[in-house]
Each structure stands twice: as C-alpha cells, then as structure tokens.
C-alpha cells in the first residue's frame with residue numbers, strides 16, 4: 546500500500562515543477578498544427594458552382610438548391626458548418642481543386658446556429674428550348690477554357706461563353722421564353738443549332754434533323 550502512494554506523490558511533484566501542457570486559451574490565441582482541419586471555406590473566385598462537393602459531403606453540411614424563380618436564375622450552395630465533421634471530402638473532390646479548402650479556423654462555437662449558415666450563389670444557364678438547367682455559367686466557362694479549340698465541337702458551349710455578354714433583359718426574356726416553350730413542347734427546328742441547349746434537347750435536335 547505504501548509504495549503506490551509514494552509513486553503518486555512523485556508524479557505530483559514532477560507535474561508541479563514541469564512546464565504546462567495546456568494552452569492559455571482564451572487569454573492567448575491557440576496555435577493549431579500546420580495540417581489542422583478547420584472550417585471549410587469557399588473561394589468565390591475559384592468555385593464554379595458545379596456541386597461536386599455537395600454530392601460527397603457525408604453530413605449534408607453542404608446543400609444545393611437551384612432557384613429558377615430568381616432573376617437571373619441561380620444555384621445556391623448552402624453551407625452549414627455546425628454539422629461539418631471536417632472530413633475533408635469536399636476539398637479532396639473539388640472539381641477545380643481550389644474552390645473549397647479546410648482552413649485553420651477552429652473557434653466556431655456559437656449560441657445561434659443560424660449564424661453558421663452561409664449561402665453562395667452562382668448564376669445558372671438555362672436551356673433556350675425547354676427551360677431545363679444546363680449548368681452554372683461559371684462551370685460552362687471553365688469547361689470551355691479547359692477544352693480549348695475542342696470546345697468548338699459543342700455550339701452550346703461556345704454560345705454560352707459569348708452569352709456572358711448577354712444583357713440582364715435578354716436573360717429574363719430567355720427564362721420567360723423557356724418557360725413558355727416548356728409548356729408547348731416546341732418541335733426541333735434548324736435554328737435550334739444556334740441555341741444553348743440541355744443534353745435532352747440536343748439529343749432531340751440531332752435525332753430529328
């Protein structure tokens with residue numbers, strides 16, 4: 546019985562004279578290791594709104610809504626970092642490899658969970674024939690740049706790229722037009738080759754003409 550007590554006493558004395566192991570937070574900011582996985586943060590410039598990160602998020606900390614009623618129509622990527630488990634899947638699978646990165650931010654505690662919600666919006670490209678979503682404009686531009694001269698095999702891609710010059714008025718006209726066309730299921734005509742089309746309208750066009 547005596548020896549264990551002495552050992553504990555020795556440990557207590559050593560602990561008292563040793564340097565501290567705990568940090569002085571919150572008096573002093575805490576230094577995290579170099580590869581620490583903290584709050585995932587979007588880079589607005591590098592993110593193209595493709596949604597790949599949303600698909601691989603295991604906790605639905607990232608969600609996506611396409612809002613066709615907005616003017617112009619937008620894709621909203623909703624981030625709720627209160628349910629993030631910092632797995633790094635989003636960063637690992639990001640299409641551009643730069644759109645989202647886990648930062649070293651760790652002090653994320655809050656009393657109001659609504660403050661952990663962030664919304665990132667990206668303008669959508671709408672099919673000029675049926676009103677379906679073709680993709681995010683930034684995503685199409687990214688594909689266009691990656692393809693280089695090969696992009697000219699896809700008229701929709703080339704027109705979408707030049708559509709970046711399209712006025713706001715034209716965008717709302719197109720959305721309106723697309724909604725009407727959706728209702729009337731317009732037949733494919735030769736002029737459709739010079740429109741921005743979704744894969745299914747493109748298929749229809751190539752099969753019928």
Ligand code: SF4
Nearest residue numbers: 602629630632633635
């Ligand atoms: S780190 Fe994991 S849980 Fe958090 S947003 Fe990215 S994929 Fe989702």
Ligand code: SF4
Nearest residue numbers: 592593596598639644
């Ligand atoms: S995968 Fe990357 S580029 Fe695509 S939406 Fe997520 S962060 Fe943005």
